[in-house]
Amino acid sequence: MPDPFSDDFRPARLVAEAVPGSNAPELSVSELSGQLKRMVEGEFGHVRLRGEISGWKRAASGHAYLCLKDDAAVIDGVIWRGQASQLAFAPADGVEVVATGKLTTFPGRSKYQIVIERMELAGEGALMALLEKLKARLAAEGLFDPVRKQSLPFLPRTIGVVTSPTGAVIRDILHRLADRCPTHVLVWPVKVQGEGAAQEVARAVRGFDAIEAGGPVPRPDLVIVARGGGSIEDLWAFNEEAVVRAVAACSIPIISAVGHETDTSLCDHAADLRAPTPTAAAELAVPVRAELQSAVAALSLRTERCARRYAERARERLAALVRVLPRRDAILGPQRQRTDELVQRLNLALERRVAVGRRALDRAGGALRPAMLDQRLATARTRLDGLARLLEAAHPNKPLERGYARIEARATGRVVTGVAAAQAAGAVTLHFHDGAVDARLERSGGKAYRGRPEQPSLLDTL
Structure with a gap:
């Protein structure tokens, strides 16, 4: 409690007054916030912070908000939309990063924060941790489920390849396809690493899937997504969520050939089949034409032998049946004899029928004498005259x-x-x-x- 008898004792007043000899000017809250802002930005215009992401959130405006923390402190951070769209990875809570930016204050809440201009993973361990989290999340959605896998066509007519057009990968694939079984190849050129590579690969996969069958551009029967070997950073584009979802949703069977045999990406898990190398992908895509020709020739020979054997056995069965069949004369003899008897009976019957008809004609001819015909005609005329008179008498006008x-x-x-x-x-x-x-x-x-x-x-x- 202040000593009321000391020289520094100032009793409390109701209205603030200037204290003689004081050099502390009165400042408004805004003035103080402005001074703090200039001081912080002047002293910490460029900083690099290492910390773990917490509370990651992307607003509808495209800006991203987060906190960076370690085991003793927390600082707020913001990434404006332009920088957020250029991040080389998809941030998530729990990932350790190194953020580069400048400190500033937020006067509205008397808080300070870092405006992040660039953010990178804090070493390969952080990258692997991010990869495992993304893998677990996508696996929980069923994108890696074996039930979703499609069978590869045995002999695709058109193969779509998503890769860099200038690297050794496309040359190896084309050379291997030409050696095994030449087929039509469509190349969709993309970047396979660096900024925007994941978006180009995903867009290429969706583009092949959108080609309609029977159009001017043939729709691929199979798609190969390929890239040569490299570090995990070099292959990171094929671990991006956009690529994984595009590969999993594609209705065309996909072979993933990313990196060398020991390299594994999330694209490999989402594809219908993983090839250890791009050259191996070409080998898995088509069979060997020479082997097919040999197999067809062998099948043709077997077919010819089977047909010949079938004809020989049929000929043998026919010969055996012919031997047990009765002779033709033995079968047709009774029928021939019966036919001869019927012919004789028919001739006799015709002769008798002609004789009967001739006698009936003679009797009818005797009855058709002129006198008898005249008599009949006179009788008919008399009856007709009587009917005419009767008709005339019965006429209603009579x-x-x-x-x-x-x-x-x-x-x-x-x-x-x-x-x-x-x-x-x-x-x-x-x-x-x-x-x-x-x-x-x-x-x-x-x-x-x-x-x-x-x-x-x-x-x-x-």
Whole structure:
């Protein structure tokens, strides 16, 4: 507790006042933050920090935020979008790195942080740790599952190769293919190491997979992803997640030939088959043409021998069957004899049938004398005349000559046969022997009774 009797004792005041002799000016929070920012950036304009990544997060803007820590302290860090897109590896929590940048402050929260311009793995051990973490994560997703592997075509017509167009790898592959079994090769040139190599390899694999069958560019039946040997840093592009996912998702069978026999990449695990070297990949891709020709010739010879043997055995069986078959004359003799008997019987039957027909014709010819024909004709003419007279007498117009008339309803044209029909018709047509006249019928006085129908009166003639 301050001594109230000392010279330095200043009692607490309600309102701040300037203290005589004091050289500490009043600063605002912003002024102090600005001074701290200039001091920190001036003293630590370029630093290299080694630490373990913690809390890695990439924002939607593309900027990345993280913490670098060791066993005693933690510092915040930020990587702006431009630098974050150029990182040579995919950062993850727990990976030890060396970050290069400058220190600055964040006045809004009175914190200091490092703005990272470049970030690298802290040695091969950190690289291997990152590789194992990525491998475990992708394996958990099933990208390395053997069930996903596709069988290679026996004799691909077109092979796509993803590699550098200028290295010895493509020359070795083409030379080996030409020696074993020449086939059509499509080369997709890519960088196989360095910045952007992983993106180019992934884009090439997806590009081959996107080629449509039957188009101007033939779709590969097999793809080889190849690169020569090198250190783990040189082969790192084939451990990138983008390459692994593109290889695993490709619908075309893929052979991975990255590095030498002792080199292993995640691309090898995702591919359908791993080859120890690019030359071995060419050997796995196609069979030996000379061996195929020899095999075809051997099969052709075996086929010819089998066909010849089959024909010989068939000939032997046929000869054996012929020996046990009866003679032709023994089989056909009874049938020939039966045929001769039928021919004789047919001749006799025809002769008898002709004789019977001739006798019937003679009897019919005797009945067809001229006198009998004339008699029959006269009888038929008499019957026809009688029918004609009967028809003429039954003609409906015949009674009209005797003063009768035929009455027809004008609307229907039907003959009126009774009083009711005449009353219903009203308008009628009277047919006489020399013509017809239209008339209208009306009922006369009195009622009609059974036995003497009421007579219609002719009112007017139309």
